[in-house]
Amino acid sequence: MLPLAYGLADDKNRGRAQSYLWNQIVYHNNSHLTTGILATKHLLPLLSRNGNLDLAYDIATKTDFRVGAI
Numbered sequence: 001m002l003p004l005a006y007g008l009a010d011d012k013n014r015g016r017a018q019s020y021l022w023n024q025i026v027y028h029n030n031s032h033l034t035t036g037i038l039a040t041k042h043l044l045p046l047l048s049r050n051g052n053l054d055l056a057y058d059i060a061t062k063t064d065f066r067v068g069a070i
Contacts, residue, residue: 001035004050005042018050031058032066 001021003009009017025031035043047056 001039001043001046005039005046022052022055025055025059029066031055032062032064033059034066 004014004017004021025034033040033043044056044060047053047059
């Protein structure tokens with residue numbers, strides 16, 4: 001996620017990395033925040049910039065938590 005946030009992902013891999021990130025958030029984490037302290041501040045702006053406003057909003061408004069998230 002950080003290579004996307006810092007603009008380090010090249011054009012060839014950017015789309016794949018964005019798709020992987022979206023799939024991890026939606027399908028594996030049920031749209032729960034599972035980032036660490038360094039990546040958390042970058043996640044919502046990154047999703048918003050890439051056209052995933054609905055997912056960013058869903059993450060920001062979660063009122064429950066995921067047990068066992070690492």
